[in-house]
Amino acid sequence: MLLEKKNAVIYGAGGAVGSTIARAFAREGARVFLTGRTQAPLDAVAQAIVAEGFLVETAQVDALDEQAVEQHADNVVREAGSIDIYINAIRVAEPGIYGIPIVNLSLENFALPITAYMRSHFLTTRVAARRMVEKKSGIIITITGMPARAATPGAGGVGVAWAGIEALTRGLAAELGPQGIRAICLRSNAIPETTVIREGYNVRARATGQTPEQIQAAAEATTLLKRLPTLADLANVATFIASDQARAMTATVANLSGGLLAD
Structure with a gap:
């Protein structure tokens, strides 16, 4: 198994992307710790993972709450001994932030995804990095979409936020690489x-x-x-990147555009 004896924390694990990645990680041997703002979706994902015979824990955590994020990381380390894989798959999808021309957006709707995505990723990746430094190993995975790079009408502040997440990922990789910690982003097409x-x-x-x-x-x-791409495609790439088979990879964006973007 690619992720045997690894402890993986997944934020936004109740959503389609987070839950698919969580199940893929579990199948490859990881002990998965699922978090989200709402407990019921986490319980449904956990039940599916348990039914397949794998280890899973859930916790209701708001990824925008600094104290809650810190406390959850401490709990995971106390229970499991380490955090080896950290992935943030939260989704900001409030009405009025996507599909509207920039000139027609209110300041609030333009700024909302930038503030929410960047605050969440800063808090969760910082928490992960601090715990991983102690073991001098680990992988931080972020997720963005095509508007982070491609000229996309209607992306509004979401595209700006995703571009910021990719920049944050590169910065983390530069600072944490000497301590054995990798940081990689997955950029998927729709x-x-x-x-x-x-x-x-x-x-x-x-x-x-x-x-x-x-x-x-x-x-x-x-x-x-x-x-x-499919959810399975994204989960498969995330699993490979999280594994030691990708240990030479960091400070990069995995391109799941189906060839729309040529690197």
Whole structure:
């Protein structure tokens, strides 16, 4: 197993991305610690992981609460002995922040995702780094999307926030590398299985007179592979990056664009 004897903390584990990654990590031998703002989705993910015979713990933690984040990390180290893998998969999806031209955004809706994403990632990655330094090993994984780099209409403050997360990841890698800690970002194209993408396709479909299926087909046509990534694709890459097989990788962004972005 790729992640045997590893302890993995996953923020936003109740969502589609976080839960899929959590289950993939567990299958590869990691003991997973799931966190989120709402307990019920975490319990559902935990039940699925337990049903497969793997180890899992849950905790209701607000990733924007500094004290709660610190306390949870202390609890994990006290119980498991270390934090080996840390991944933040939270989603900011309040109405009015995405799909609207920048010139039509209010200051509040433009700033909200920037503030929420950057505060959350600063707090969680700082907590992870401080605990990993003690063991001089570990991997911090962040997640962004295409607007972090590609010119994307309607991305608003979300694209700015994701670009900031990628910059934060590179900074962490530079500072923590000498202490054996890696930092890598996953930048994915749209994943149609997720609620936010399905809702986005529905909105665009109503605005253009097309069907959601036509919107998705057009998006797929822009990629070299002529398909969009799946949740399983993202989880598989996250698992590999979290493993020692990727120990020479840091300060980089894994490109899951299907070839839309050429590195």
